[in-house]
Amino acid sequence: MATATTSSATLTQDLQALFDLIPLPAWVFDDVTLRFVCVNEAAVARYGFSRDEFLRMTIADIRPPADRPIFLEEFARHRSDPLLRCRWRHQTSSGEVFEVEVSTRALVLEGRQAHFVIVTDMSEHLRLQEALFHSRRRLQALFDNALDAILLANDAGEYVDANAAACALLGCNRDSILQLHVWDLPADASASHTREGWNEFLKEGRMSGGYRLRACDGTMHDVEFRSVANVLPGLHLAILRDVTSENATRREAEERLKESHEQSRRVAARSRARREEDRTRMARELHDQLGQALAALKIDLHWVGQQTTIGAHVGSDELTQKIANMMRLVDETLSRVRRISSELRPPVLDKLGLLAAIEWEAGEFARRSHIRTRVKASVEHISLDRGRSTAVFRILQEALVNVATHAAASSVKISVSLVADRLRIGISDDGRGIGADQPPAGVALGILGMRERASLLGGAVVIRRGPRRGTIVTIAIPLAERRSVPRDDWND
Incomplete structure (x- = not known):
């Protein structure tokens, strides 16, 4: 008997050691009494019962009371199955109920029928499964709605x-x-x-x-x-x-904006035309009325001077000097009137046309700025209406003002030519050149005005650095009214 007991104890110790290596809860229970024969450490840790408590319990005791009758019926029905896998609810010592998957294999232990069980805790799996289910429902709801x-x-x-x-x-x-x-x-x-x-x-x-x-x-x-x-x-x-509706709305807004811009440009064009008319009228009044009045005053002063010389008397030298000073002042005033009148509206623009006005302006620019200026024209006559001639002339004036003010140039070249059905004017200088960054505010506004004037005539103004130094301004204006001017064949 002692030998048998030792053998049984050794077998139990070996089985226990094997059990404790299994990471999942595992045990062996008796087929007849359903009592636990041995359990591993993982079962003790998960269920909260000590090993001695387990050995005093049956496998029905680790189930919720409501599940025990059903379990006993199912066990009796499948008792002889050599291998069984099923889902059950188990209960810990604290009362926690959790889902498990039980794998059971029949075996003979020390001459009696027993069953070896490994338990997989399905709590985390079921939690993830439920989370996945809800996640899919949310995604499906987002997809559907x-x-x-x-x-x-x-x-x-x-x-x-x-x-x-x-x-x-x-x-x-x-x-x-x-x-x-x-x-x-x-x-x-x-x-x-x-x-x-x-x-x-x-x-x-x-x-x-x-x-x-x-x-x-x-x-x-x-x-x-x-x-x-x-x-x-x-x-x-x-x-x-x-985005059909959005595109339609955007196109309508773009059309309205375009129409607003066109309207603003037409208003600007009318405003410029009125200013030109006012300049012409003021120049004419200065020349015709004030100029004539000054000329008449000069004639009278000349007559008074002659009379003073004929009827010499005491103090006549002083009077003669004052009359001479007055005549000199009248001459200077007449000169200023003529200059202001020409600046307001050069008479040469109306009398001799745009080409002559360009040559005249180049001469005046050279005289005022001391910058050597020459005009090279490949045409003898330019046929433009009054409004177009005035706009081109004003663009030229603005370009020359920029040269005098910002370029620090010593020479300017103005070229005039006809390319197909449009007038092309180039103004190039040997100054410092327009910067790659934004030009100064005054220059930027001047450039904007030049481009706006050209655009109103269906033309364009391109400004770029020269190949070595300086700046090149190219003006292209259709000879007759048109909407736009292509740039690819004149931007050189």
Whole structure:
């Protein structure tokens, strides 16, 4: 008997040592009494019973009381199964109830029937499963209720799912959409919306943009899209937003803004025309009325001077000197009147035309600024109406003012030519050159005015640095009224 007892004790110790190496709760229970024969450390830790407490319990005791009758019935029914796996609820010493998966294998231990059990705690698995379930429900709710159209496609470019917004956008049901390919939706066959474009998207992984979409009922929509490849392996996402109404609103706003700009430009043009008319009128009045009055005064003073010389008397020398001073002042005033009149509206512009006015202005500029100025014209006559001639002349004046004020130049060259049906004037200097950054505020405003004047005539002004130094201003104005002037063939 002593030998048998020692053998049994050794077997139990070996089994216990093996059990304690198993990371999951495990035990052996007797087939007849259902009492625990041995348990491992993992079972003690999870259930909260000591090893001695386990050995005084049956396997029915670790179940909630309500589950025990059902368990006993099921165990009796499957008692002879050599291998069994099933789900049960277990209960810890603290009363916590948790889901487990039980794997049971029948065995013979010390000549009696027993069962070896390994328990897998399903609590975390079930928690993750429930979280996944709720997560899927949330995603499905977002998918179903998204305001933007959401489409899912496989690697072959076939749609495999579509939300309600996609059905509304395309004007057909989900089953009809699942018959389509990605490249079936765009109305235009641009490179990004072909089979080749689809393959390129799969390589790049992302794509966004916009296109014209043809719905199933034939209606056209402007859409913006964002696509992401492999949101899940082999599953590709596209989000489409209908911007038809937004585009229409934007186009209307752009048209209104354009019309507002055109109206502002017309108002500016009328304002400039009125200023030119006022300048012409003021120049004429200065020349005709004030100039004539001064000329008459000079004649009278000359007569008074003669009379004073003929009837010499005491103090006549002083009187003669005063009359001479008055005549000199009258001459200077007449000169100023003529100069102011010319600046307000050069008579040469109306009498001899634009080319002569350009040559006259170049001479006046050279005299005032001491900058060597020459004009080279490849034409003898320029046929422009009065408004266009005035605008070109004022642009030229502004360009020369910028040279005198900011360029620090020693020479200026003005070229005049006709290219096709437009007048081209180039003003180049050898000064410091316009900066790559923003020009000074005064220059910027002057340039803006020059360009606005040219634009009102359907022309343009281009300003750039010279090849070595200095600045080149190129003015291009149509000889007759037109909307715009192409730049590619005169920007040189």
